[in-house]
Amino acid sequence: MSTSVGSRRSHRPWRRGNEADAAAAGVVEVAEQAGRLGIELVDIAGNVDTIAETVAGQAETLTRLHERAGEMQAGNASVSRAADAVLDSSRQAAADVEASRIAVRDSLAAIHTLVGWVGSVAGELDSSRQALSDIGQIARQIHAIAERTHILAxxxxxxxxxxxxxxxxxxxxxxxxxxxADQSIEAAGSIDATLGKLGDQMGVLVEHGGEAREHAEAARTATGSISGLLDTFGAAMDGVEEQVSVIAETATGSGRQVEEFLSGLFGLVAGVETSSRELVAARTRVHTLLDVSEALIGGIASMGAPTPDTPFIDAxxxxxxEISSLFEQAVGSGAVRIDDLFDQDYRPVPRSAPLQxxxxxxxxxxxxxxxxxxxxxxxxERVAFAAxxxxxxxxxxxxxQFSHPQTDDPVWNTAHCRNRRVFDDRTGLAAARNTKPFLLQTYRRDMGGGTFALMKDVSAPxxxxxxxxxxxxxxxxV
Structure with a gap:
């Protein structure tokens, strides 16, 4: 916001005499006090602006932090739900493993019984094979006796x-x-032939029985390994269930802490946002006071009373x-076209920083x-620039002194390369668009690198x- 001051300054002489001198001195004193007030207000306004910008930045940061915390809360809730689901699944899996362990143990018991039976069958086959061998021996003896009997007969x-x-x-x-005897010989031969076939078959059975016994022993060993693995897996599942339970409890506790943090953070965000709004309102009021102060100083100066600012206003x-006259003469002589003089097509200078x-x-x-x-x-000696x-x-x-070629250092450029730049801040734009005889403002000038200087700016159209x-x-x- 900017404030322009009254009409063109009056240059009528002040009346001589003690009363006139006292009045003039009083006006000057008021002007000086108003100037000091303006300086203090500018300094306060600058500090309030800085604080307002900082608090606004903090409010934005806290708002983003609140959003991130909300996302963290949602993520934590997802983790908690997932942990509960995993816990349920692990418990179900543990129950299934236990049921499988019981079933496998029953199966293992049956397998062990079967293995024992296979072993006993193999033993019985060996015994039967031996009995057949004994019967064959007897049959052969009968055959021999029958032959001798035949001869005797x-x-x-x-x-x-x-x-x-x-x-x-x-x-x-x-x-x-x-x-x-002949019948005995024939019978003995038939028995021997039958025993031969039975012996062959019994041999195959014994061989298969041996293989079955080997496989049964391997099955016994394997089932023992399976039982051990099931025990190990069951213990691991118990451990998983315990760990998942800890994770679920931790996620639940973390969720409560996040909720408490969010509640506190929400209050902090609300407080900072309120402070930011109040600072903006305070900045507006300070700027209004500054405008009033500047109007007062300008009003006093326009009355023709000499003030500390009078030499600068006149100059x-x-x-x-003089510049207005030079511009008009140049347009009249054709040194510059009127359309070119009012050109507003600002073409950026490549690689300039700050932008020119x-x-x-x-x-x-x-x-x-x-x-x-x-x-x-x-x-x-107090004059800083005229442009x-x-x-x-x-x-x-x-x-x-402010028109040096730019370097690669933007901070140095900000202080030493101020030509060909747009200064559309409150003070600069007010001076640029003022149409009154003059405008007197007080402001903080950015000198670059975080350095500011308290200045007065008087301008004329x-x-x-x-x-x-x-x-x-x-x-x-100042």
Whole structure:
């Protein structure tokens, strides 16, 4: 916000005499007090601005922190839900493992029983094989006895035949014995053949029984390993359930802490936002007081009473009028076109930091403005700069001491390369657009690198053929 001051200054002489001198002294005293008030208000306003910006930044940071904390809370809730789900799953898995362990143990018991039975069958097969071998031996003995009996019966018949009628009865007996021996031989051969087949089959069964016994023993060993693995897995599942339970409890506790933190953080954010709004309101009130102070100082100065600011006001009004005349003469002579002089197409200077611009009239002002602006620097040792700006605060041609070529250091550039830049802050824009005879302002000037200087800025309008071009600013330290 900016405040311009009354009408063109009156230069009527003050009445001589004690009363007039006292009144003039009183006016000067008021002007000086108002000036000091303005300086204090500017300093306060600058500090309030800095604090307001800092608090606003803190409010934004705290708001983002609150959002991140909310996201953290949501994430923690997700972790808690996931942990509860995992805990339920682990408990179910542990129950399933226990059920499987019981089932496997039952199966293992059955397998052990089967293994024992297979082993006993293999033993019985060995015994049966041995019995068959014994039976075969007996059959062979019967066969041998039957053969000898056959021979004996044959010999007996021969002897009976020799005996004639007396041996006929023995012949019949010998024939029957021989027939019985033949049947015994045949039966023994049949038994032996059958025993041979049974022996072969029994041999296969015994071989398979041996393999079955080996597989059964392997199964017994494997089932023992399975049982051990199930025990280990069950213990691991118990450990997982315990750990997941700890995670779930920790997530629940963390959720409560996050909620408490969010509650406190929300209160802090609300407090900082309230402070930020109050600081903005305070800044507005301070700026209003500053405007009133500046209006008071300008009003006193416009009355024609001599004040500490009078020499600067007079000098800037004369210089602004001279620049207006130079511009009009240049337009009349064709040195610059009126459209070029009011060009607002600000073209950025590549790789400039801070950003600089050029217009169609920048070269022209570089030629004509130094002759008017530079002498103003010698007006008083407190003068900091004297430079013309257009209506948008664009400063094409600065004093030579502030018009150095830019370097790679933006901080140095801010202090030493102030030409071709736009100064559209409160003070700069108010001076650029003021159309009153003069405008007196107090402000803090940014010197770069976080350094500020308390300044007064008096400006007067520059008019070319009835069109307001901008203003001439004269700044001096207080």
């Amino acid at each position: 044959l010999n007996a018949r021969i002897e009976a035949a020799r005996s004639g009628e007396a041996g006929k009865g023995f012949t019949v007996i010998a024939d029957n014995v021989r027939q019985l 800037v009004q004369r210089a602004a009028a 611009h050029t217009t169609r009239y920048t070269t022209f002002t570089d030629r004509v403005l130094p002759a008017v602006q530079e002498p103003l620097l010698t007006l008083d 013309a700006v257009d209506r948008n605060g664009y400063l094409p041609t600065h004093n030579r 520059i008019v070319v053929r009835g069109r307001h071009w901008g203003g001439l600013r004269l700044a001096y330290r």
